Amino acid sequence: MESIEVIARFNEQGQIEPLSFMRAGRSYHVDSVGRRWENDAGQHFLVMVPLERVFELVFMTTVGRWYLKRVGMDHLLG
Numbered sequence: 001m002e003s004i005e006v007i008a009r010f011n012e013q014g015q016i017e018p019l020s021f022m023r024a025g026r027s028y029h030v031d032s033v034g035r036r037w038e039n040d041a042g043q044h045f046l047v048m049v050p051l052e053r054v055f056e057l058v059f060m061t062t063v064g065r066w067y068l069k070r071v072g073m074d075h076l077l078g
Helices: none
Strands: 003-008 016-023 025-029 032-039 040-049 054-058 066-070
Touching: 003 054, 016 040, 016 054, 016 066
Parallel strands: none
Antiparallel strands: 003 016, 003 066, 016 025, 032 040, 040 054, 054 066
């Protein structure tokens, strides 16, 4: 997993909603958030960015940091 910077907000229900993230000096806008779940590692979010690229973002609540797991079509990343 890769440590990243994420801009997120809390929605009306108190859930975290990732809005964008930075990777290697490049910003990625989150078009939509799909499945989300929680386990011992933290809170996981499957997000879609432009060009239908899908990533797994992980918020590790124990350390208050975000991490990126690349999922689908990651070969398109520069």
